Amino acid sequence: MKARIHVTLKQGVLDPQGKAISHTLEALGFDGVEKVRQGKFIEIELTETDEKKAGEQVEQMCKKLLANMVIENYDYKLVS
Amino acid sequence: MKARIHVTLKQGVLDPQGKAISHTLEALGFDGVEKVRQGKFIEIELTETDEKKAGEQVEQMCKKLLANMVIENYDYKLVS
Numbered sequence A, B: 001m002k003a004r005i006h007v008t009l010k011q012g013v014l015d016p017q018g019k020a021i022s023h024t025l026e027a028l029g030f031d032g033v034e035k036v037r038q039g040k041f042i043e044i045e046l047t048e049t050d051e052k053k054a055g056e057q058v059e060q061m062c063k064k065l066l067a068n069m070v071i072e073n074y075d076y077k078l079v080s
Helices: A016-027 A051-066 B016-027 B051-066
Strands: A002-009 A033-046 A072-079 B002-009 B033-046 B072-079
Touching: A002 A051, A002 B033, A016 A033, A016 B033, A016 B051, A033 A051, A033 B002, A033 B016, A051 A072, A051 B016, B002 B051, B016 B033, B033 B051, B051 B072
Parallel strands: none
Antiparallel strands: A002 A033, A002 A072, A033 B033, B002 B033, B002 B072
């Protein structure tokens, strides 16, 4: 089973990477870019095949390691 | 219109961040982690409302700035 995890900055948290992308896109001539936010995308292959157990495991991974819960949100999807 | 873009390392390209996560998850006691790959997740809000035009714009953004086509793949979804 594979977990596809997104870790994104919470609303209101400054995102310098997103700002850098936004400015560079403008400099390259792309019009109509309103807002850019950059986050992390993590794919984890798990040996666990039970969806409920895999979900609990991924929740714990996010809370303990992958996301900084003060400034980041996470969400994930499980695919088999 | 919003573009949700994933930029991931190509198969076979060394992923030290993924490896670091994998080792740390093991050290934290998580069993059954087979493989971890880390990529980037970028959300861009566009003023463009035409899906075809927005798609072309995002393709160009990925090729010119967001992804290093030598070592990375990209894919995206447009949501309105």
